[in-house]
Amino acid sequence: MAAVLSPPASTKMPALIPLGASVPALTAHAISVSLPTWEDNIGYEEGDQRVVGKMETGYPRFFIHxxxxxxxxxxxxxxxxxxxxxxxxxxxxxxxxxxxxxxxxxxxxxxxxxxxxxxxxxxxxxxxxxxxxxxxxxxxxxxxxxxxxxxxxxxxxxxxxxxxxxxxxxxxxxxxxxxxxxAGSENNNNNKQQSPIQTPTLERPPSKAPSTRNRHYSRRADSIPSTPITPSTPSTSKLINDDAPVEPVKEEALTSDLTTYLEERYGRNLPLFNAPLAKQALKRRIAGGLLPSDEGYGTVDDVARGAGSGSGKKAVTEEEVYLYPCGMSAIWHAFDIARTARRRKGEKEGKSVCYGFPYTDTLKILQKWGPGCHFLGAGGTEDIPALERLLEDSKNNDIPILSLFCEFPSNPLLRSPDLVKIRQLADKYGFVIVVDETIGNFINVEVVEFADIVVSSLTKIFSGDANVMGGSLILNPNSPIFEDLKAAQTEIYEDNYYPEDAVYMERNSRDYRGRIKRVNDNAYDVTDYLFKRSLSDTSSPSEGKVIKRVYYPRFQTPETYAQAQRLPPTGKGGFGGLFSITFTSESASKAFYNTIGCAKGPSLGTSFTLASPYTILAHYLELDWAASHGVERGLVRISVGQEDEQILKNWFETAVKAAEDAGRNENGQ
The missing domain is CATH 3.30.1360 (Gyrase A; domain 2)
Structure with a gap:
């Protein structure tokens, strides 16, 4: 698949974002917060007033705005x-x-x-x-x-x-x-009783591209600062390009192809009264289709989801896509769909399976709602026999397993489950497969052919700008239990995705395909460098090395990742922008994290590189349990952005040197 690339991002180094400030800086609805040092993250987890007293914001589900x-x-x-x-x-x-x-x-x-x-x-x-x-x-x-x-x-x-x-x-x-x-506006001397919804329209600089039919859609990568600075919300008093009166789009104008698009008339953001159109555009995009507003429209082929060439299967359409306020909401409701479908058939609910070490709240949902869950922490091919025993025992006890939740690949260990074998078991035992594709993203992988339900956090790379939350859920039209799941979803679904968030998400996601290619390229190069400096690379001497392991789909379970990998890949490898690294000592981990020059805070998939001491931040109260599943205390997770390769090279070389110096000092060398 050909891809449209923009010029590289600016090579200017970003200024350090202060502790507690929003990431991106000066963004009223940012989804991350700056925690620049290892000690800051521990202070946050322990409620240290030095840290929490400076918190302007935080990840929205953990820190209430x-x-x-x-x-x-x-x-x-x-x-x-x-x-x-x-x-x-x-x-x-x-x-x-x-x-x-x-x-x-x-x-x-x-x-x-x-x-x-x-x-x-x-x-x-x-x-x-x-x-x-x-x-x-x-x-x-x-x-x-x-x-x-x-x-x-x-x-x-x-x-x-x-x-x-x-x-x-x-x-x-x-x-x-x-x-x-x-909140916070009271102390701004420049705020003279202006409405919070009457702020500048453009969060990103306008395109420098020459005037064309799609002049408002294009965004050059060199207009993206390494840590973007954006105002809070779109202007609703001046969202159009001229002073002419604006009429809402009528229902009959919302065709499936969206051939009449409002962008050229209204500017980069759709007016809020046209949020239904923004939501329809999002569903079309998530289903794999391109719109006239998308970067690469007319030059990049649509990605037909669920319908391989000559397979005779139905492609996913926007009718099978549902929007939610965030990715975790989509996961919570996927579980609710499975439970409702089982209840509608008058059958016992049964426990679910969490397959592989997941993002923390997925496991908590399966444990706290319903009859509980079985946790198979490795989530690789080695756990298939244990899964088969669970399924057989549950069947014999007349309480069959309800569902299996997994990530492809997993966060933070980037391991990929054996979807082929899991699909075979689901067909035999009748459980619902729910796959979280957030980390892989459907440009790099295609999981819908194996799953009954696919969920994703749109907050991440689909948005990229780290200023709006969103989630999606797809019902696979080719699933053997599609009709049951569709009936359950029809019964329980309600659209609680706030219109203004949908408008931002629609705008942010127009160029996500091009962003994914650049992120793939950058992450491949960075992880290649780090692997060669790790103990895992036996082709060079181990003396002085402090990086133990690089967790990246290229190096972790590549055979099972290949089951769903799109070929040819987009960019180098097509392995995504997320990876994790572990070190020989916590002092090396700290030195690496404290030295690296990128933004630091929770979340991932941003257009700028973002680092986090993941285990400290996500599992501080259960560190021993996390370590028992291979998620070490000193693990650092990196979400690679679109920066110029020289910036990334400088950041990682400097951070690795600091980690190696810390290792030598610890050993008294």
Missing amino acids: RSIQKLAKLCLAKFGKPDELCILLPSPKVAGEGRDFLSSQNPPIQSRIVEFVICPSSISIIDTSNKQALGGVDCIELQILLFDKSNWSFGKAFWQHSGDGICSRLAERGLAFLGELP
Whole structure:
């Protein structure tokens, strides 16, 4: 598949982002936070005021955005009791699920739900007369789940695991309707009572490409700073290219091909009242199709998902794609679909299987909802016999396994499960296969032909800009249980993806194919260098080396990765942009992390390189357990971005030297 490449990114080194500041810098809805040193990450996990006191933001499911906190405080003042706290949820259904989660604890936790309808008031700081500027939103309906403050950890667990809490942009809209500024704006002397939704439209610099039919779609890579600086939200008062009145797109104009696209008329961001069109564009993109707005449109072939050439299988269409507020929400609801489908058939639910060491919340969901799960931590071919025994025992006990969840490849060890064998077992035993393709991404791999449900975090490389959350779920139309899953999804699905987030996600994702190629190239070169400096490379002397192992699909389970790898690959190898490394000592890990010049914080798949001491940040309270599954305390995870190769070379050479110096000092050399 041919790919459209932009010129390389600027070679200018980025300034260090201060502790606690948003990543990207100066971004009101950033999904990461700067934790520049190893000690900062430990301080964050231990609640050290030196660190947490400086936290402007954080990963949204773990650190509740300050605007959401502010809105929750106002809700508590209006509806709460002195001993209560609350979480804010987007619909009665989600609130009911939160209440059920609390009541399922031992002992049961009492809670209550209050519906709060917020409409623009006479004291609003926005222009309530301009409904087009508000994206057609007249009122916001919040569900407030209140419970005793002693049970905050359980309320927060539902927020974190389900991913279904309200988003920060919705909170800002609610604050605006109440006549309040977003959190943090009060201290900005330059903010003169402006609406939080009336900020500059363009988060990325406009394209320098010559004027063409698709002039608004293109984005040059050299317009991407290494750590982008972006304002908070799209302008809803001036989202169009001229002063002509704007009419919403009518339903009949939303054709499946989206041949009439609004980008040239409205600028880079669609107007909020056309969020349904943005959502349809997202579904088409996730299903594998190109749009007139996409970089490479007309020169790059569509990626037909689920329908290989001559296979006779149905291709995935936007009708099988569903959007969610974030990737974890998609995972939570995939589990709910499997449970609902089994319930609809009047059968016993059965436990699920978590196959391979997963991102932490996936395992927590399978453990905390339903009858529990079996955990097979290696997740490689070596675990297939254990999986077969589980399936046979469950069948004999008349409580068959419900579902199997796996990642392709896994985070953070980049191991790939044997999807061919798992598919054979699913066909025999009737369980639901759910594959998280976030790390692989469907430009590099095709997992839908093996799975019944495919989930992904759009927050990552699909967006790239680290300023908006999103998740997707695909029902495989060729699955032997498709009709059962479709019926269950029809019964339970509701669209809680906030329109303004959808508008941002649609804009961000137009050039994701080109970004993936550049990221593939960069990650291949970086990991090649690191492998040669590791103890795993026996072709060179081991003396002075402190890198133990490089975890990357090229080096980890390459045979099973090849089962779903798209060929020819996009860029070098087609192995994605994520890898992890371990060191011979924690002092070497610290030195490497503290020295590397890239942005540092949670998340991955960003257009800029992002490092994290993953195990410290994700498993600090269960380090021994993580280590027992091969996830060492000193592991550093790197998400490679689009920087110029010389920048990356300088960063990694300098960091490796610091790690090797630390190793020599530790050995008294």
